[in-house]
Amino acid sequence: MKQDIKSWADKYESITNSDQTIAAMSKYYSCSFMFDMEACKVIIEMHDGKVKHINTNPGPLDAYDFALRASEQTWREFSQPIPKPMYHGIWSASFRKDLKIEGNHLVLMQNLRNFTVQFELLRKSGVPV
Amino acid sequence: MAKHSPVTGRYVTFDVDGKEYKVFYLQNGKGQPLVCQHTAGCHNHQWRGLLEDEEITKNYNVIAYDLPRHGKSDPPHNTEWWKEEYKLTADHFCNFIVKFCDALELENPIFMGSSFGGNVALQLALRRPDRFKAVIPVEAADHSPGFYLDWWRHPHANAAQVCGSGVWDLMAPQSPEKDRWLTWHYYTQGAETFKGDLYFYSVDHDLRDELKNIQGRKCPVIMMTGTYDYLTPPEATENTARQIKGGVYIEMDDIGHFPMSENHDVFRVYLKEALRIIRERTDG
Numbered sequence: 001m002k003q004d005i006k007s008w009a010d011k012y013e014s015i016t017n018s019d020q021t022i023a024a025m026s027k028y029y030s031c032s033f034m035f036d037m038e039a040c041k042v043i044i045e046m047h048d049g050k051v052k053h054i055n056t057n058p059g060p061l062d063a064y065d066f067a068l069r070a071s072e073q074t075w076r077e078f079s080q081p082i083p084k085p086m087y088h089g090i091w092s093a094s095f096r097k098d099l100k101i102e103g104n105h106l107v108l109m110q111n112l113r114n115f116t117v118q119f120e121l122l123r124k125s126g127v128p129v
Numbered sequence: 130m131a132k133h134s135p136v137t138g139r140y141v142t143f144d145v146d147g148k149e150y151k152v153f154y155l156q157n158g159k160g161q162p163l164v165c166q167h168t169a170g171c172h173n174h175q176w177r178g179l180l181e182d183e184e185i186t187k188n189y190n191v192i193a194y195d196l197p198r199h200g201k202s203d204p205p206h207n208t209e210w211w212k213e214e215y216k217l218t219a220d221h222f223c224n225f226i227v228k229f230c231d232a233l234e235l236e237n238p239i240f241m242g243s244s245f246g247g248n249v250a251l252q253l254a255l256r257r258p259d260r261f262k263a264v265i266p267v268e269a270a271d272h273s274p275g276f277y278l279d280w281w282r283h284p285h286a287n288a289a290q291v292c293g294s295g296v297w298d299l300m301a302p303q304s305p306e307k308d309r310w311l312t313w314h315y316y317t318q319g320a321e322t323f324k325g326d327l328y329f330y331s332v333d334h335d336l337r338d339e340l341k342n343i344q345g346r347k348c349p350v351i352m353m354t355g356t357y358d359y360l361t362p363p364e365a366t367e368n369t370a371r372q373i374k375g376g377v378y379i380e381m382d383d384i385g386h387f388p389m390s391e392n393h394d395v396f397r398v399y400l401k402e403a404l405r406i407i408r409e410r411t412d413g
Contacts (some may be wrong), residue, residue, distance in 0.1 A: 082302050082303060083302060085301075085356045085357045085359075085362075086357075086359055086362075088298060088301070088302050088357060089297060089298025090298065091295065091297075091298040091299075091359065092298045092299075092357075092359035095275070095359045095360070096359050096362065105280075106283070106285055106286065109280050109283060109286040109291050110285070110286045110287065112286075112290055112291050112294040112295060113287075113290040113293065113294045115294075116294045116297050116298075123302075
């Protein structure tokens with residue numbers, strides 16, 4: 001069943017902020033990124049490893065560092081407890097599926113360790129599409 | 130209670146193309162030599178499970194070296210290597226492996242490598258079928274473009290973390306978390322060599338017009354790829370094996386691009402099958 005966007009944001013924030021792997025190296029994990037799931041878009045702002053704010057209704061001029069854009073079906077695949085091959089990460093899905101990584105790639109690379117861990121938390125939170 | 134591993138490490142020094150290398154290798158077992166190449170930007174601990182696998186080391190002399198510039202093998206001692214960008218070539222890679230086998234006086238070794246080690250296994254099958262009993266290219270293909278990226282050593286990012294987390298998706302989510310993080314840990318140690326290794330992997334290695342010349346009946350080629358490998362996906366390996374005379378393709382379920390390091394318990398099942406086929410096709 002599709003989750004309400006605000007309920008999803010609360011859950012994702014809670015799961016992120018209590019994740020031990022992120023907490024182990026959280027200092028300086030500060031950046032913002034958009035998850036573009038077609039019908040649903042969010043901007044997640046991180047500060048020192050914690051979710052500072054999740055913008056669940058971003059306007060056209062709301063800023064972020066980088067964005068992940070893919071079809072709703074791809075996001076649903078990302079959120080499976082054990083994703084199918086090629087849906088198991090942003091590298092695999094951008095090489096082999098429809099995921100587009102846009103914006104400032106340098107910020108993504110500077111935060112890749114923690115972002116990768118946080119992205120996989122979608123397997124626990126699910127997605128709102 | 131302390132426990133010693135049966136695995137031992139040694140250094141051997143020899144020249145390759147005018148470069149003096151002091152090479153570190155791990156060894157355990159007896160019988161048929163099985164020489165193992167780690168993946169790009171990594172080192173021989175990726176083979177830790179195989180090196181201590183009693184069933185395999187009972188009949189196979191498992192040798193896993195660190196390629197120069199990786200792990201405990203230094204860059205060349207007789208050149209000012211820091212004054213030029215490192216770019217591994219197919220010629221030098223092949224010459225190194227043959228010289229290593231010569232230095233250890235290995236007779237008819239089986240060569241196995243993963244990723245860029247798998248690609249060089251194909252190069253060896255093409256160039257030196259006389260020197261190797263068989264090759265096992267793991268996660269390999271005739272051509273593997275797309276990974277020679279500046280991000281691996283970009284000065285504005287933490288290169289160690291970029292390398293470690295940049296290869297994270299190459300592993301299957303089913304592989305044990307402990308082994309995936311060990312592999313991540315190894316990758317944080319090789320940031321300065323990873324991109325140079327990938328010059329071979331994604332640029333210099335291109336056998337698309339040469340597969341027909343590999344003598345797979347003289348030197349059996351047993352290729353294996355995991356279903357979660359997005360760099361050389363199963364269809365790329367299968368397509369390569371199909372074009373090699375006598376080439377064999379084995380698909381490995383629920384495993385990724387670093388099978389020996391991310392999940393040895395799954396990998397060993399397929400490896401034993403590869404070794405069985407080699408025994409069947411050779412004199413033992």
